[in-house]
Amino acid sequence: MVICIVLWDFPHLQMNSMFKNRIQPAPVSGSFRMADYWIWGASPIRGDDGRYHLFASRWSKAVSFLHWATNSEVVRASADRPEGPYEFEEVVLGPRDPEFWDGCCAHNPTIHEHNGTYLLFYTGTTYAGKRPDDRERDGHCSVKWVEGWNHKRIGMAVADSVCGPWRRPDVPSLTVRPGAWDSVIVSNPAPCVRADGSVLLVYKGTDVKHPQGLFPGRFHLGVAKTDHWSKPFERLGGTPIRLEGHPDHHIEDASIWWNGREYEMIAKDMTGELCGEAQAGLHAHSEDGLNWELSPEPKAVSRTVIWDDGTTTKCPKLERWQLLKEGGKPTHLFAATLAKDERGMISDSWNCVLPLVED
Numbered sequence: 001m002v003i004c005i006v007l008w009d010f011p012h013l014q015m016n017s018m019f020k021n022r023i024q025p026a027p028v029s030g031s032f033r034m035a036d037y038w039i040w041g042a043s044p045i046r047g048d049d050g051r052y053h054l055f056a057s058r059w060s061k062a063v064s065f066l067h068w069a070t071n072s073e074v075v076r077a078s079a080d081r082p083e084g085p086y087e088f089e090e091v092v093l094g095p096r097d098p099e100f101w102d103g104c105c106a107h108n109p110t111i112h113e114h115n116g117t118y119l120l121f122y123t124g125t126t127y128a129g130k131r132p133d134d135r136e137r138d139g140h141c142s143v144k145w146v147e148g149w150n151h152k153r154i155g156m157a158v159a160d161s162v163c164g165p166w167r168r169p170d171v172p173s174l175t176v177r178p179g180a181w182d183s184v185i186v187s188n189p190a191p192c193v194r195a196d197g198s199v200l201l202v203y204k205g206t207d208v209k210h211p212q213g214l215f216p217g218r219f220h221l222g223v224a225k226t227d228h229w230s231k232p233f234e235r236l237g238g239t240p241i242r243l244e245g246h247p248d249h250h251i252e253d254a255s256i257w258w259n260g261r262e263y264e265m266i267a268k269d270m271t272g273e274l275c276g277e278a279q280a281g282l283h284a285h286s287e288d289g290l291n292w293e294l295s296p297e298p299k300a301v302s303r304t305v306i307w308d309d310g311t312t313t314k315c316p317k318l319e320r321w322q323l324l325k326e327g328g329k330p331t332h333l334f335a336a337t338l339a340k341d342e343r344g345m346i347s348d349s350w351n352c353v354l355p356l357v358e359d
Helices: 011-018 063-069 143-149
Strands: 037-048 052-060 073-079 089-092 105-114 117-125 153-159 185-193 197-208 219-226 251-258 263-269 280-286 292-299 304-308 312-314 319-324 329-340 345-354
Touching: 037 063, 052 063, 052 105, 052 197, 063 143, 063 197, 089 105, 089 117, 105 185, 117 185, 185 219, 197 280, 251 292, 251 319, 280 319
Parallel strands: 037 105, 037 319, 037 345, 153 185, 185 251
Antiparallel strands: 037 052, 052 073, 073 089, 105 117, 117 153, 185 197, 197 219, 251 263, 263 280, 280 292, 304 312, 319 329, 329 345
């Protein structure tokens, strides 16, 4: 007897259960890196010129990798092919007057488009004094670093072309809420811009301030929404996203999209308690964007990368996943990664790209 299961009667199984099986070997020569800069958090899009553009975080290697919270700026790179390699084009969001909410630092951009308008979401912050230079290499122990980290907010710059000019917001699109679980920071926006201009925004937050030292608490993901990207955002629900009903999962850095039936999400599972691998990517789905369920196969992305030359790397970090979509379907997954030297010190960082096969 032959048993046949028709998968289109079970969309969760068809579209969500095996995301990791869509990931193909990563091109060694692909994506974006710069010799004199740390590179992080890159988001791709096909521009109005037909070329591929990557919006990424960068900061000078004259300071340590940990100075992302004080020195990061958003840049644009471009390529003829989605895999790259991408070449630097310009600084898009650099430092400005520290009186602005994002005056000193812009980080982890994510680029989207709606009816010819480009929407660049990002994390911004500010602090007192000048930017740290090569004489201030104390990373997350510095007063400026702590002040900058504790003032992270989310904003959205707008342009009529992928090449700008960009209209930068004077106030953040999403800020903290006193007394709530996201009372200290909101950061790392993960928007899904729908065809009608509405936006579902998943974001990272906490109510624990960063001391001078390693972060002591857990991050959570919240949800906000607007009927149109030009209007203010409103929170959905009073608590963070709960997966499997657990009250205190340590998850962060989401990327979300609409697959035609429901929302899908990849997020960083810090402890591995949900997907089985610490700091790997979990996969979840939701009909309304507020109530999320783990997929039957919860691990979406492993930190072990297979390259197109046949080699394999267990990356110390592989995160800030961002999707390139063509015709509304994800075709490539971009991820920030880094390398360490023989002493265990971070020696380089860049963005790699993982081609996807169709589901």
